[in-house]
Amino acid sequence: MTAPPEDPRPEATSPAAGSPALTRLVGMPSADFASDVWSRGPHLSRGAEHDRDVSDLFGPDAVDELVARRGLRTPFARMAKDGSTLAERQFTLGGGVGAGIGDQLSEDRVLREFASGATLVLQGLHRTWSPVREFAAALADDLGHPVQVNAYVTPPQNQGFSDHYDVHDVFVLQVSGEKRWRVRPPVLEAPLRDQPWEQHRAAVEQAATAEPLLEETLRPGDCLYLPRGYLHSATALGGTSIHLTFGVHAWTRRHLVDALLDRIGDRLTDDVEARRSLPVDGGRSTGSEVAFGDDAEVVRSLVAKALQDVTVDEVVAALRPAVRGAQRAEPLGVLDQVERASRIEAGDGTSWRVRRHLAAHWEGDGQRSTLVSRVGRLTVSGDERDAVAEVLDGIRDPADLEPELRRRLALAGLLVPADVSDA
Numbered sequence: 001m002t003a004p005p006e007d008p009r010p011e012a013t014s015p016a017a018g019s020p021a022l023t024r025l026v027g028m029p030s031a032d033f034a035s036d037v038w039s040r041g042p043h044l045s046r047g048a049e050h051d052r053d054v055s056d057l058f059g060p061d062a063v064d065e066l067v068a069r070r071g072l073r074t075p076f077a078r079m080a081k082d083g084s085t086l087a088e089r090q091f092t093l094g095g096g097v098g099a100g101i102g103d104q105l106s107e108d109r110v111l112r113e114f115a116s117g118a119t120l121v122l123q124g125l126h127r128t129w130s131p132v133r134e135f136a137a138a139l140a141d142d143l144g145h146p147v148q149v150n151a152y153v154t155p156p157q158n159q160g161f162s163d164h165y166d167v168h169d170v171f172v173l174q175v176s177g178e179k180r181w182r183v184r185p186p187v188l189e190a191p192l193r194d195q196p197w198e199q200h201r202a203a204v205e206q207a208a209t210a211e212p213l214l215e216e217t218l219r220p221g222d223c224l225y226l227p228r229g230y231l232h233s234a235t236a237l238g239g240t241s242i243h244l245t246f247g248v249h250a251w252t253r254r255h256l257v258d259a260l261l262d263r264i265g266d267r268l269t270d271d272v273e274a275r276r277s278l279p280v281d282g283g284r285s286t287g288s289e290v291a292f293g294d295d296a297e298v299v300r301s302l303v304a305k306a307l308q309d310v311t312v313d314e315v316v317a318a319l320r321p322a323v324r325g326a327q328r329a330e331p332l333g334v335l336d337q338v339e340r341a342s343r344i345e346a347g348d349g350t351s352w353r354v355r356r357h358l359a360a361h362w363e364g365d366g367q368r369s370t371l372v373s374r375v376g377r378l379t380v381s382g383d384e385r386d387a388v389a390e391v392l393d394g395i396r397d398p399a400d401l402e403p404e405l406r407r408r409l410a411l412a413g414l415l416v417p418a419d420v421s422d423a
Contacts, residue, residue, distance in 0.1 A: 021138035024052065025171050025223045025246070030142055039169065039190070039227045039250070042183055042214055047174075047221020054221055057131050058175050058244055063153055066122055066129065068107040071095065076128060077105050081118040083162035091120075119161070120153040125244070127328075132244065137330070137357055139171075139246060146326035148247045154179065154236040163208035163233045164197045169248040170226050174218040177241035179234045183214040186229035192254055207231055218243065249326065251319075259318035260310060267306040274302050323359065329374040330356040332416050340417055341410035345403040351418035352398040352406065358414065360392060375413040380405075391415075 022030045026037070027045035037043045047054070066072055079086040091113050093106035114120055122128075126136040126149040140147040148168075156177075165186060172181070187203040188195060197204050208231060217237065218224060226232060228250070268274035278295050332355065340350050360373035362385070369385040371378045371392075380388055384405055390396035391409075398406055398415055409415045 021135055022142035025139070025173065026225060027052070027223070037225065041227065042230060043225040044214070044216055045223045045225075047219065047223070050221075052221040052223070054173060054175055054244075057135055057173075058125070058129065058151060058242070060176060060240070060242065062129060063120070063122065063151065063242065067105050067110055067120075070128065071099075072105045072122075072128065073101065074103045076122065076124050078121045078123065079110070079113050079118045080121065080161055081113070081116070081158075083159075086113060086118060091118075114153070114155055117155055117158045119155070119158065122151040122153070125149040125151055133331075136246060137327070140327060141357070143248060145169075145248050145250045148249065150245045150247065151175075152241075152243050152245060154234075154241045156236055156239055156241075159233060159235045161233065163204060163231050165191065165204065165229050165231050166226070166247065167191045167193050167196055167228055169228050169250055171246040171248070172218065172224040172226070173244045173246065174220055174222045175242040175244060176220055177239045178217055178219050178237040179241040179243060180217050180237060181215070181224060181232060181234045182212040183224075183226065184208065184210060184212055184231040186231065189229055190227075190252075191229050192252065193249075204231060208233070251323070255319055255322070256315060259315045260307075262318050263310045263314050264303060264306045267309060268302055271302060271306075274299070320361065324372075324374055327357060327359075327374070329358055329413070330416070332413060333420070336420070337410065337413070337416065341407050344407045344410065347403070352410065352415040353418045354392055354394070354398070355414055355416045358392075360414075362389070371414070373414065378408070378412045378414065 022033060025045065026033045026043060027050045028037075033043075045052075067077075074088050074092060077091070078088075079091045088103055091106060091109045092103045093109060094102045095104045110120060125132040126147065127133065132149050136147045136149050154177075163182075163184070165188070184207055187200050187207050191197075213230075216224070218234075278292065340348070343350065355375070358373040358375065360371055363370045363372055365382075367382050368379055369382065371380065371388065387396065387401055387405070388409070391398050391401065392414075398409070401409070406415065
């Protein structure tokens with residue numbers, strides 16, 4: 001029996017992978033979500049029905065902390081009003097003496113614009129706010145697709161953005177206040193990243209005049225899932241509304257198509273017939289039309305042969321670098337890591353564990369093997385490979401490794417102290 005190809009999405013293979021993050025959002029077993037809801041249509045989960053408290057993830061105090069004290073710069077924030085994005089100069093300012101930058105958030109300018117009805121968008125919270133970062137990483141593991149997180153902070157009775165669609169799936173998690181959502185069917189089903197709604201502005205504006213498919217008020221703890229392509233708009237009601245949007249940048253069959261074409265191109269680069277020059281024109285052209293027909297047929301035949309030769313495993317391998325680069329590994333403390341690693345051979349008693357979200361795989365075999373991950377490449381001997389693989393698979397404790405090997409893994413960022421949290 002032929003072994004199934006290795007999935008290029010490490011540490012999870014489908015929405016059914018199932019740790020608490022996905023179940024917490026959708027209020028159902030992750031396997032049920034994967035089979036019945038994922039990419040099929042909207043799903044609303046009421047926080048009150050599941051006793052869902054999300055105050056541990058984000059809230060008004062977090063907004064004020066990020067705006068006033070973290071020195072955030074664009075593009076980690078933007079503001080919008082009446083469907084249009086504000087110019088950066090309207091809500092940013094220079095960093096002052098010793099900080100030669102001009103685009104840090106200014107709480108005073110944000111205050112002025114927010115008080116006049118503008119929505120504040122804090123982008124990339126999966127990089128800047130620890131509780132959100134940890135939850136987003138767990139959700140990405142559940143789904144097998146990369147996740148980004150934005151916060152939308154909207155003044156009462158205001159709408160930041162008009163009807164539009166996203167080119168990624170979203171989980172909208174209401175954190176505080178209330179917001180009225182209107183959802184309409186897609187004008188373009190399952191759009192790709194290079195098919196934004198602006199390319200279909202007229203169709204979107206026309207579709208926005210129809211009765212909504214769904215119109216509901218989200219309250220704290222409520223979560224609305226929308227597959228990419230569904231039109232939506234929202235209006236804050238009686239108080240300031242804060243919601244988190246978990247954007248899921250789904251891997252699609254088109255990604256596999258591109259990976260396959262890359263592999264075919266690699267094969268044809270090695271084929272001398274594909275490298276041959278086209279013939280001298282010899283008067284075959286008519287005006288600006290070039291007669292390439294015969295050679296195009298030759299190329300079709302070459303591509304067809306290469307298509308038969310490319311294996312599924314090659315396609316998966318071609319996609320793997322994009323998967324690896326789509327997210328980051330668990331954070332670590334550089335100085336603490338170096339200090340503790342320096343004491344390993346002295347036997348200081350520190351317990352170590354595998355760093356989370358490594359997206360690791362092996363290359364090579366025999367005498368030398370290379371572990372490729374989100375944190376780089378580490379080459380080990382054939383004897384060491386088996387021991388390291390068992391540690392990565394969770395069937396051997398890092399304490400069982402030789403101290404020198406454990407030190408190398410720690411300095412490569414593959415192991416972290418067991419008492420360190422990624423929060």
